[in-house]
Amino acid sequence: MLQPFNYNAAEKFNHKFMIQSIIATDDPRPTMEQLWKDAPRSKLMDSRLFCLLRLPEELLVEPSRDLVFEGPFVKPITSVIKLINPSSHNICFRITASSPDHFSITPSHGCFVRSRKF
Structure with missing residues (x-):
């Protein structure tokens, strides 16, 4: 433990x-x-x-560490990020990339109501 x-x-x-x-x-x-x-x-x-130390009202992010893109890289490759709102509050989010010229994120921001997945 x-x-x-x-x-x-x-x-x-x-x-x-x-x-x-x-x-x-x-x-x-x-x-x-x-x-x-x-x-x-x-x-x-x-x-x-x-x-990652997470407070109860924070979003759960899956995958929690590595976002894997599997090749061959001859065409656009996608990977999915799942956001889960475990709290009893409405939460807004935004996602940014450290290399925005290389990655596209859709949707890059939004809001969802309590206890919902996005």
Whole structure:
């Protein structure tokens, strides 16, 4: 279980977790510490999780981390972002891209009533 100690809005997107794995040998002798110490870097498998601290009235965004576009990129490719309003309030949204010349977003803004999906 991962649990934040406190909420700081300024650090909302700054937290990451590294998950490493390695195929274990059948030798029961090495301790966990020794296993990781002796592990060749080429045998380690890494995954990263980015932590998002979300208040109850914030939109749920799916996917929460990676928006995947699968090729071949010989024609326009689309991917879907789902917004869910879990709160009891009406919420307006807008979506911007860091590279607006390369991505088109439709709709890029809107409002929806409480407890609705968009």
